[in-house]
Amino acid sequence: MAVHRHVFDRIGEFDEELGPGITGGGEESLLSWQIMEAGFTITGALDVQVEHHLAPERLQYKSWINAARLKGEEDAYHLHHWIHGGMRFPRLMRYYYQTKLSLRRAFAGRRKLDTEGIAPWELSYLRDSAKLARFEVERCRERNYDLRGLRKHNPDRQTVAV
DSSP: OOOHHHHHHHSOOOOOOOOTTTBBOHHHHHHHHHHHHOOOOOOOOOTTTOOOOGGGGGBHHHHHHHHHHHHHHHHHHHIIIOOOOOOOSSHHHHHHHHHHHHHHHHHHHOOOOBBBOOOHHHHHHHHHHHHHHHHHHHHTOSSSSSTTTTTTOTOOBBBOOO
């Protein structure tokens, strides 16, 4: 990703609550949405060659579990703070997905954490469960952005009751 400095002058910086080590990503998605919301154009650079050399352990089952959790948390952050969306009965729905996950895992058999890959249904249930859990926390906070906002609000806002 390459972004001209004048774009950051208009929309602000990357959101420091997202990214590697925090949610595992999502800062580039939010930035892309803000760039488009500000009226800028995003274009592909199809003539650029990029090689990604990922560590083999990133393909292991335990890494997929962690990635699903982080992606769910990122989704909840985007939903509450930027999209201003809601979720009905998040705690009940989280229990629903956790129950489905437990039952499917019981019938599928136990996996070793160092084996490769993960079933799509398991990835989905883990992501949905993490999204619902994180949404329960995020919905108690004031929103960090106006609806589809270009700049993050003052970070000193206090937590509010729901």
